[in-house]
C-alpha cells in the first residue's frame with residue numbers, strides 16, 4: 001500500500017479503535033511510503049488525533065450512522081478527508097479527490113460515492129457544523145471531558161491556555177553534548193549549516209531550533225555531538241547535579257535521554273534500570289552513539305529486593321511512569337489512549353516506586369522525582385504525601401514557593417513541554 005490517506009486511515013483505526021500507540025504505528029506505516037510522502041502521513045495522523053472529537057461530531061451530523069465492522073476504517077478515512085478540508089492548505093477539490101481515491105486503494109470502490117457525498121456536504125455546511133461543535137466543550141477544546149475537568153480544577157486561570165498549547169506542533173530542542181562542545185560552539189556550527197535557532201539562558205545545554213530538521217542534517221549527530229530532547233526534560237540531569245565517581249541510579253531510564261545527559265555532565269557510575277527490556281535496548285543505542293557507558297538493568301523499581309546489591313546511591317533520578325499529560329502536543333494519541341481511571345493506578349504505582357527506592361539513597365543523598373504530567377495527583381500531591389509519611393525526607397526548594405504543602409516545580413506546555421520536578425534530600 002503506498003497511498004498516504006489510506007495508510008493514515010488504517011493507522012488511525014489501529015490507534016483509536018485498537019488502542020495502539022502512534023509511536024509504534026506511525027513508523028510501521030511510514031516504511032510503506034516513499035520518503036517524500038512521510039511528512040504528509042505524519043501531519044494527517046497528528047492532525048486527526050488533535051481534532052478527533054470535532055471530526056466525530058461532524059460525521060455524526062453527516063452520516064445516518066457511523067461506519068462499523070469491516071467498513072470501520074472508512075470512518076477514519078472520512079476524518080482524514082474532513083481534516084484536510086478544515087485545517088490543511090490542500091486545495092479542496094484535491095483533498096476530496098484524493099480521499100475518494102484512497103477508498104479505491106482500500107478495496108471498497110462501493111463506498112466512493114458515500115465518501116464523496118459526505119465531504120461535499122461538509123464543505124456546504126461547514127460554518128453551521130463548526131458552530132454546533134463549538135457549543136460542546138469536548139468538541140470545542142478537542143480533549144476528553146474528564147481531562148478538561150481535572151485541568152479546570154487544578155489551573156482555574158490557565159486551563160484554556162494549556163488546552164490551546166496542547167493542540168500546537170511541538171518545537172524541536174537539541175541538547176548539546178558538553179563532552180564534545182560547548183552550547184555556544186555547537187550553535188556556531190548550526191549557523192554554519194544555515195540552521196536557524198535561539199538560545200535560552202535558563203537551559204544551558206539547550207538550543208531551540210526555529211524549524212524542526214532531520215537529525216542527519218545536524219553537525220556530527222551520528223558521532224554524538226547533540227541529542228533531540230525537550231528543554232524541560234533537560235532540567236532533570238541539571239537538578240540531579242551528578243558529580244564524578246558518584247554511584248547514581250536512574251530508576252526508570254528508558255529510552256535513556258536523561259541517563260545520557262547525566263553521563264555527559266559527570267564521570268559517574270550509573271545504573272540505568274527499566275522494567276521494559278525492549279525499551280532498555282534504546283538506552284544502549286543512545287549510550288553507544290554518545291560514547292558513554294552505564295550498567296543497563298532490566299528490573300522492577302518497585303521491588304529492589306530482587307536486584308539491589310546493597311550499596312546505597314549518592315543520587316537517584318525517579319522519572320516515573322506517568323499520564324504523560326504534559327506532552328500531549330508531541331503525542332496527541334495520549335488524549336484517547338488514557339482513561340480517567342488510569343490516573344489513580346499511576347499515582348499508586350508512583351507512590352510504591354518512591355517508597356521502595358527511598359531506602360536505596362545514602363543519608364545526605366539527593367533524589368529527583370520527575371513526571372511529564374500536569375496533574376497534581378501525580379506531582380505536588382504525590383510529593384506532599386511522601387514527605388508526610390517519610391521522616392528522613394526533606395524538600396530542597398527549586399524556587400521561592402517550593403514548600404512541603406505545595407512542593408516542586410510545575411512547568412506547563414508552551415515554551416517547553418509540561419513537566420514536574422521535586423528535589424528531595426535524605427537527612
Ligand SMILES: C[S@@+](CC[C@H](N)C(=O)[O-])C[C@H]1O[C@@H](n2cnc3c(N)ncnc32)[C@H](O)[C@@H]1O
Pocket residue numbers: 233251252253254255256257258259273274275276279299300301302319320321322353
Ligand atoms: C517517563 S519514562 C522514562 C523516560 C526516561 N527517563 C528518559 O529520559 O528517556 C518511564 C519509564 O518507566 C518504565 N517503568 C514503568 N514501570 C516501571 C517499574 N515498575 N520499574 C522500572 N521502570 C518502570 C517504563 O518502561 C518507562 O521506560
